């Protein structure tokens with residue numbers, strides 16, 4: 001089928017890459033041992049700290065988010081170590097799989113995939129662990145498979161209240177630069193992220209923001225590591241270099257994306273995402289469809305997962321929308337396969353892009369014969385018009 005105009009990439013990552021970022025990448029590769037390169041990498045290594053809201057180092061890998069998951073574990077833990085991981089959806093499952101392949105003993109706390117991590121669960125598990133056998137607590141901040149967020153500040157509060165010494169590791173692959181995320185304030189020890197979501201970059205960069213405590217854990221951590229070794233990276237990064245060949249053009253892209261985030265201002269970035277997410281949910285409710293996330297305080301800024309009515313295949317809906325309107329929506333993952341479609345509303349995204357996205361969904365629902373009420377788009381447009389976008393203010397460069 002021939003399609004004209006722009007493809008609508010409305011999966012929850014990879015996201016639409018702005019022209020500014022594409023142009024910034026469209027340059028010759030330079031010598032990664034040169035002074036010019038060092039200037040670029042020192043700028044992005046510093047700039048990315050602002051997005052994690054940390055003064056600590058952020059490691060940048062040429063990798064996907066999964067590499068950054070692995071890096072968090074192998075730098076801090078030893079075979080046989082016990083870790084506590086909460087089931088939030090498909091991505092908590094996959095992180096668990098990596099941990100188990102490395103011989104870590106995972107206590108996997110069951111979850112419904114419709115709610116975030118309950119502070120009471122954290123409290124119960126850690127209270128029962130009076131011998132402090134858990135070496136790390138792992139949480140997914142924004143579960144991309146369900147559109148549910150977990151309250152990381154609350155998890156830290158419980159850990160501190162119980163004086164539990166475990167490291168706190170958080171996956172914010174689809175939360176960073178879309179929802180407020182505070183590595184330092186929440187005393188996160190390792191924050192894991194990737195380039196292809198809120199940061200508006202192509203896939204290919206993985207991130208670990210690391211606390212002093214996490215860095216200290218590398219001294220006793222016995223899991224084998226080479227490429228992922230933080231200390232090796234930090235040694236080179238101090239001079240603006242990398243131990244092996246870095247993804248130079250993705251670093252150009254990162255520099256431009258950081259400039260864009262700075263120009264808009266992080267609080268405005270979060271507000272924009274929150275507003276577009278809210279209008280999305282208004283449309284879904286007006287269609288009479290059910291949102292996967294059950295708790296309003298846990299709605300995701302980045303993605304809304306929506307159930308199709310029983311007996312109606314969500315993948316058929318996605319295919320009809322792709323074939324007819326050239327729009328990609330996220331599939332249901334794991335146990336939600338075929339039952340759910342996901343609308344990505346993160347990264348380089350605005351009111352009219354959302355209007356187009358929701359129009360594609362509403363037309364797709366009609367074409368597929370899925371029972372729904374008309375008027376979801378209209379309801380979302382009314383809400384967008386009533387909540388004007390804030391004027392960008394300059395993000396103070398600290």
Ligand SMILES: Cc1ncc(COP(=O)(O)O)c(C=O)c1O
Pocket residue numbers: 013064065066067091140142143144145171172173174194
């Ligand atoms: C929350 C979350 N964690 C981890 C990952 C894994 O990242 P990647 O697919 O880049 O390896 C993803 C990917 O979508 C994700 O959404």
